[in-house]
Amino acid sequence: RALAEARAMIKEKAPAMESMLRLYSPAGRAALFESHAVYPQLEKAFARRIRLASGADLVWDQTEALTVIDVNTGKYTGSTDLEETAFHTNMEAAEEIARLLRLRDAGGIVIIDFIDMTDALHRGRVLERLEQLLRKDRTKCHVVGWTKLGLLELTRKKMRENAAGRLYEPCAACRGSGRIYTGLPAAGR
Known part of the structure; x- marks a missing residue:
């Protein structure tokens, strides 16, 4: 079947x-998923906090109304120039965010709180890179741009329940603020 x-x-x-x-x-x-370490990869990809290769991290919060992604330098200190550190971290984050939007099948309004950059050229390059990556997405995406508060706003067409909704169910004990892994039914865990 x-x-x-x-x-x-x-x-x-x-x-x-x-x-x-x-x-x-x-x-x-x-089993197939265990031989290819699929479960640990899924747990990492659907975690609330996602560590980037540089040591920086993303904090991903999904609500009924929108998805909010916060970019933090974490352990990444980069160079002595804070603007360069923010720029490199934001470029790395843009790559991972584009990948995770597809993987998680997130839809609707997405707000990204990139690390503040004072250089308009850097802000433009981060925006341009994210747009370039999202053009590869089969699901229609529209990058609205930077808000007055310095957040990046975009929309991604909502096709169906996001992937996390199919893998997790709301926790009854905390009335939905937590999630319980339900597994992949077809995987035969």
Whole structure:
């Protein structure tokens, strides 16, 4: 049944790749997701705090109305020039944000609180890079631009419930402010 569902989805979304689809049979090997360390990667990608390679981090909060992403330098101190550190951190964050928007299938209004930059050229380059990355997204994205408060505003078409909503359920004990991992039903964890 799962193979038939996957085949139907591939046929619809990427017909040229249909011949690559194979049924995985463990036959004494570890389960597919465990052999490729999928669960730790998902936990990392859907965490609230995402560490970047430089040591900086993103804090990702999803609400009913919008997604808010805060960029922090964290352990990354970069050079002695604070403007350069902010610029390099923001460029790295733009790359990861574009990737995670697709992976998490986040939709609606997205507000990004990049680290403050005083150089207008740096702000323009961060905006330009994010726009360039979002053009690769199959889901329609529109970068609105910088707000008066220095936040970057964009929209991403909401196609269906975001991916986190399919992997997590609200915690009953805290009335929805926390999340409980429900797993991937088709993965056979």
